[in-house]
Amino acid sequence: MSRLFGTDGVRGLANGLLTAELALELAQAAAAVLGHQNVTDGRRPTAVIARDPRASGEFLGAAVGAGLASAGVDVYDAGVLPTPAAAYLIADLKADFGVMISASHNAAPDNGIKFFARGGQKLDDAVEDAIEAQLSKEKPRPLGGDVGRISRFADAEDRYIVHLLSTMPSRLDGLRVVIDCAHGAASGCSPQVFKDAGAEVLVIGGEPDGLNINDEVGSTHLDQLQKAVVGHGADFGIAHDGDADRCLAVDHLGNEVDGDQIMAILAVALHDAGTLKDEVLVATVMSNLGLKLAMSDAGIRVEETAVGDRYVLEAMRKGGYSLGGEQSGHLIFNEYATTGDGVLTGLQLAAQVAATGKPLAELAQRMTKLPQVLINVTDVDKTRVSSHDGLRDVVQAAEEQLGATGRVLLRPSGTEPLVRVMVEAAELSTAESVANDLASAVQTHLALA
CATH class of the missing domain: 3.40.120.10 (Alpha-D-Glucose-1,6-Bisphosphate, subunit A, domain 3)
Known part of the structure; x- marks a missing residue:
């Protein structure tokens, strides 16, 4: 069973x-x-x-x-x-x-x-x-x-809002923010806490009817938020998912700012404030290599975990680290929360925009995202990914080709008979070529009988 x-x-x-x-x-x-x-x-x-x-x-x-x-x-x-x-x-x-x-x-x-x-x-x-x-x-x-x-x-919602406001390093006066609540659990508290912090707030996806949650809105569907931010001339936008444990953002030009970029901004802010424990950021193996390179330049070490916020949490608890998260926008602030908190993340990101006076688009440039190609190879024996000698040789050759500015990850799916091939490189064409070669090798070496 x-x-x-x-x-x-x-x-x-x-x-x-x-x-x-x-x-x-x-x-x-x-x-x-x-x-x-x-x-x-x-x-x-x-x-x-x-x-x-x-x-x-x-x-x-x-x-x-x-x-x-x-x-x-x-x-x-x-x-x-x-x-x-x-x-x-x-x-x-x-x-x-x-x-x-x-x-x-x-x-x-x-x-x-x-x-x-x-x-x-x-x-x-x-x-x-x-x-x-x-x-x-x-x-x-x-x-x-x-x-x-x-x-x-x-008074449950009021207690939570008071807690969120207590974490703010600065107010948000003068900022215009669009919040996409995904017709979900944050539809009441997220707009309210941003208003209480001083921001001018415009809301989309904030009218849940029990059936429209995540329906073409929220962190997995950024199109509407991107249009709203540009259309309203907002400083930036925040997108939650249905239960608001994650946050993605959109800058004033309508560009996505993903969880890796948000982590880079907030890790550097904590580092500069002297509050980043042991100068460590916890992230998963799926985070973009650009995050690791940017953190290295900033004097911050990235501790990598398996995919899943529970593994990020385990590493943070073990080391007592301040900040960790995932590319998908699950960010965990050890001082303020025991799990990913999308509203808290949005507030902390907004506070950096307010405190620095810099637009989110500029702050997001603290890391350069390397081109990333992901291919799902189906109908293969995923249990042999790490043990097949021939495949290991192909991966080693690909890693040598990419050098320090590239990365290869072969990860078996936890729920399907497939292997995920992920390649990052300095150039998109290189990432595509290497990923296609690796996908072919996986299909050849791990084909089901």
Whole structure:
């Protein structure tokens, strides 16, 4: 039987894989593992739940709340809020754990359930496995006054906004900003906090109806934001995804500023302020080589991890590092958050524009993105990528050809029978040529019988 938990909780088609029954049982299992097993002073455990605005979140949220309360957990229902807000509020309220109901950047028919431990920390694999194992065990069945109670967490959004404002190194007075909320969880709080920080705010993708989340808007669809920024003469634009744990940007000319460029801007700012722990930035192997070269020039070391914000988090916790993230716009600020926070990232980026007086387009030039070519090679035996001698020789030859200003990465997909071939080089034509040669070699050496 395959593992129920994926790389970011349990996710799937709502009412397909992810039913109300499963949501209730997962909540009861989490109540045992994250609640009762960790609470030894006789009190009832407490949990915060939040969701993004997709329609299925209404019944899934009700099922999760029912499951927790039926298992003897007191529930604080925060309603529609970003994932990082839920994580922050778990810590702020000193709750024992929390639940976020969201499928992030996926389309509206999907949904997901992810759990956070005390302090708003993401779970490691062992804890998720314990929750999954608990599904087949007897559930807690308190009676009478021992059942949990469900309360509306009325000031949840206000607490989160106050927290975000407290992180600001400078106000945003005089800036005109377009914010694309992806018709998602940040539709209320992101425009509000930017206004409170002094910016003039224009909003697109800010009218969620439960079905339009991520629909041609947000960080995976920047076209509308690019048009809006240029059309309104804005200084820049900020794009969130459905649960607002990521942020991409658009400069005043309509050019995309991706997560690597945002990391470069903010890492240099922390370095100059003397607050970048050990002069280290944590990024994944998929970050553009241009980021690593730019950071080296700035006196900053890039520590690389596997792809996924959980691996970035692990490295940051281990080293106590200040900043880390992914090209997709998941940025983690160790001082202020326990997970990627797109609203926080947007604010910190805007603060740099305000403090320096430089346009975002100029700040983004702190790194030069090398041309990157990505080819998916299908119908191959992905398990042999790292062990095939012939393929290893081809990769070595490609790396020698590219030298210090190029890079090769062969990565098996985690969910499909394919291998991702990524090549970066100083010239696009070189990257394309090397990538095509490598893709052909992968197809030849790893072809399925």
